[in-house]
Amino acid sequence: MDNATLSKSAFMHLISLLGSIGGRCSLLILIFMGQQNAIATPNLLAIDAFKAIMVDGSDLPNALNQPIKEFSLAAIADGDMEPIPYQIDEYNIGGAVFFEGWDVPRAGTEDIFDPADKLLFIYKDAGSRRESHHRFDGKIVHEIALTGDTGDVRYVYLVQNSRLRSEEQYIRYSAEEALVETDFFSVTYNKDNHMKWEDFTVFNYDGEENPFDALKIVLNTGILTNFVRVGLNNDDLVALPKGEVIGPIRSTTQLELTFWFLGLPYMSISVQIHHYPNSLIYDIRAMIPFFRRLALADPEILFGLEGNSLYGTEVRTAGGPKVPTLTDGYIDENEEVHIDGGISIKNNWVWATTKRNLDILGFLHFSTDRTQEISFNYNDDDKVIDLPERFPGQLPKVGYKIHALPTSGFFGFVVDLHFSNGFKGEPESFVPKAQRLPDISVFTPQ
Incomplete structure (x- = not known):
């Protein structure tokens, strides 16, 4: 009877020990996966980092014909989805930035995201790909992937009706x-x-x-x-x-x-x-x-x-x-x-x-x-x-x-x-x- 009790106690101790080891293994696996995720988006070369990326409104169909003020941009940074600096400029029919009072008409409707308008952001602010556990305020309407000349891919996300905005100003x-x-x-x-x-x-x-x-x-x-x-x-x-x-x-x-x-x-x-x-x-x-x-x-x-x-x-x-x-x-x-x-x-x-x-x-x-x-x-x-x-x-x-x-x-x-x-x-x-x-x-x- 005592032998049986000792065997059961030893067995339960073994289970507890394995669970503890398993928890540590799981933690190590998560850390490793996080490190792998970070490795997936290495730092850009200085010659690339501050390049301005422009995306035409015509390439963002889910944002067209909607108020510009509803949209913002986000990316994965340090494991979280964060707002990044961006702007959306309205263009004129001549292919230049539109100015009120200038003699070249706007190529669309005022304050509306039109096909000729452009979304701008800085290359280095793009991050790794969003995963299911990444939460963010607002609705993601487009994933924008940037593939560099070495094959590395970085991502930004066009978000609608988010309350979050980046305060960083490059200019x-x-x-x-x-x-x-x-x-x-x-x-x-x-x-x-x-x-x-x-x-x-x-x-x-x-x-x-x-x-x-x-x-x-x-x-x-x-x-x-x-x-x-x-x-x-x-x-x-x-x-x-x-x-x-x-x-x-x-x-x-x-x-x-x-x-x-x-x-x-x-x-x-x-x-x-x-x-x-x-x-x-x-x-x-x-x-x-x-x-x-x-x-x-x-x-x-x-x-x-x-x-x-x-x-x-x-x-x-x-x-x-x-x-x-x-x-x-x-x-x-x-x-x-x-x-x-x-x-x-x-x-x-x-x-x-x-x-x-x-x-x-x-x-x-x-x-x-x-x-x-x-x-x-x-x-x-x-x-x-x-x-x-x-x-x-x-x-x-x-x-x-x-x-x-x-x-x-x-x-x-x-x-x-x-x-x-x-x-x-x-x-x-x-x-x-x-x-x-x-x-x-x-x-x-x-």
Whole structure:
């Protein structure tokens, strides 16, 4: 009897011990699964992390024709489903951000999510895939999957009627101070002319002064003939803000840029400046009047970012030599080769490394099929005076030259400027990575 009791007691103790071990095993399995889940979404490379992802409204059918204010974005972070920064911008029929009072109509209905509107968020905020145990306020209407070039997949979720919103702002804007600030840079515009900078600060830049003097647009043209040519610079090209669309991902300023000649407004064009966490994009569009265009003889546009004493800066161009230019205050033969054949319409990246914890990568593309010949706009001269400027010299000036304008009608081009604390490797490797966006797939939860 005692032996039987002892056996039963031992048996119950064994069961208890196994249960305890099993509980620990279960806990270990859960921890392992959580670690595996975290491994499924590794940190993005610096070149990818702050890319702005845009999804057309037409790709989000469950959100169409409903109030924009009802929608928000969420992702899995640290094992929980959390709201992430996002914005939804309304667009006009010309494919640009819509502004009330501008002469291009909205491509849909006010405050309604239309096919032409765009959802924006930052790539690094996407997370692992949602699982059944993840709870969140509101209704999930779409799962958006982002597949990178290495095959890794990250997810965000479009949510309707959630009370939760992220308070993070990648872009901070002050209309009163004409100031745009991100975690990477800040720019203060001249309130009377946004083509002029009062200040451009790059955080973590290893230099004492502003790295850039100015961003310049110049129209060089003859009047009726080439006998007399004039250059209209940032003093003659007056850009006045007509509106702002401010969001945590992107701040867009609508400018009316007027070409003044002999004290008279000669031509007005549209400029939208898009401010992203680590980039500036200038979207320039014009409807060129036929008779006024006739008065211009061989016009050309020069777009250039002018450095402030960035001695030692090296510049590579898409079609130029692999030997970079060197900023030393003088133009040499190698720089002439870059100027003559450094870029083309199809292959036009320009990369400058200051060796001061600051790189700049630029691209140009035309908004329509009406393209024009382009070339590398470059100068390395410590003595030249090119007003208006805040600092003397062009050390260096880097940008693009458009050699002609169409005789009439719509014409537009976009210049992208991307800033980095330093791109890794050679441009033949990192330029395609900088241009590449993840593949986007949209799913509807069952």
